[in-house]
Amino acid sequence: MALVKASKTAAYMALFRAIESAQGPGRRLFNDPFAPCFLDGWLKLGSHFARHAWSRRLVQWYIETRWPGALTANVARTRFIDDTIAEAAKSGINQVILLGAGYDCRAHRLLMPTVQFVEVDHPETQQFKQLQLARFYEQDSRMPLKPVDYVAADFNQERLAAIAPALLQRAHYKTLFVLEAVTNYITDAAVDDVLHYIQGFPPGTRVVFTYVDKRVITKENNGMFIGTRKLFRKLARDQEEWTFGILPGEFETYLEDRNFHLLYDGGADDYRYAYFGKQKAAAMKGFEYSRIAVAELMPGR
Template sequence: MASPTESMPRGGRFGDMQLGQPSRTALATAYARAYHQVAAEPRIFTDPLAIRITGVSPDRLPDLARGVLREPADLALQRRRRMFLAARARFAEETVAAAVAAGTRQVVILGAGLDTFAYRNPHPQVRVFEVDHPNTQAWKRQRLAAAGIAIPPSLTFAPVDFESQTLASGLAASGFDRSRPCAFVWLGVVMYLTRETILDTARFVAGQAPPVQLVLDYLYPDSAAAPEQAAQQQARAGRVASIGEPWLSFFTAAEFAQLLREIGFDRVDDRSARTLVDGYLDSPELDAADGAFGPHVLRATRTE
């Protein structure tokens, strides 16, 4: 079995640079997260740096969030997607906060992109490692400088070029301690990787000194959806594939939980988009028809 370092794609959603630009899907996510801060919708997640780091004015965000992936002009669909992205970010940061309260002092963000947690980190005693392709990190540093966002001493960039490095060696070179507990955040990446790569990375995380937690999101297979929902997902899959970032892996909740337990995690908390979003609101926002299909977020824990 290949190690998580050997089987990682070359660049890809861990931060490939194309003609001096970051991953286009990661950029679309950053625009959507920023627009959530000003859109006329229930605020699930507040990020005071989300707009600044994009470097664009708020009035341009709706078109940019949709235009990067040539999304259809379906305002309701765009709203649901923004709210899910906000909810998954909040869930991840709540997981980190709980881990810190229990004594964890390391956080690793895999495929950090334009994530801003490290620059808003309310836990100065916690060291945050951002893992990405070196070129992506160089681009992010430029964006941070242009936005006037300071790099805190608690942040360590962990550049990893998967053509020549492993995840383990890249983190080790950055001072990461495998013998101490850690919370890993891995959002917006899993669906772009092969199953082998996903499981190898999960094994790497499970091998961390306990307690260790991993927060990630993934997609359900089309076969689990009603025809209309399956058609929407297939259309989006076609759009991301057309820009060179195809979806490669899908799971059901039961299947993913079993795989993670076989790897060594002893607890898996899995939530559908509808369950996650509605859990943060006073009234339901997502369609009842969404059910378990679509994006899910899970938290896998190894306690011993």
């Protein structure tokens, strides 16, 4: 995956966060005031329309029609990862490393003064992101500025161990890794390299990451996943490709073979249920192949 500022996936995710944030306190699952900074063209227009209830419903309807389940699944997924980070911080985690951070601004919006955030991504993405954040803070000085350590990388071209500072692995750090919407864009070998790099951290290090059911990539789903034709046409137009997936039933063994213990593994139905409730979630269809897993590094064998 070319992790560059032009990545459409990063922009779409920012749009989804902007739409959810526009719902206002008491209704939204989270607030990301930074999300609109990374949008342009019709995406920025969609974000603007989302500020008003009647036009927000129109934007939501359009997205649901074009890409069933994309908005609700991504919004619930964002909240799940937010909560995972918050729970980890309460248990003593003091370093969060976001691999393929894109336009993720958790370092700034979650307000965790005792947690150090490290973002690893393509240098062009990081340059654009830092520029937009600087402009945001110039316009709104009320938001506290959170220092972030940036590490430039392309996961498909470079080994993490060769570029990530060794100081990140110091024993006094208790670390949580976040890989959101990353694994499906990189190769099997690159995913293995990421997990191998994490193995260099102390036991108890955790990782939360998204992955897709392999059947959606191999086209062996026989219609079990709705909206996939439109999705893959859109990916092709954006010159993006999904390259890594795994069958949910095989995932625990996959992790155990790499010295990780699976703590959680759920699909979009599960995390939509958790955050939208049974009645609303039952009516939400699409993106069932999009999954979240949480795993912990076990002591070396």
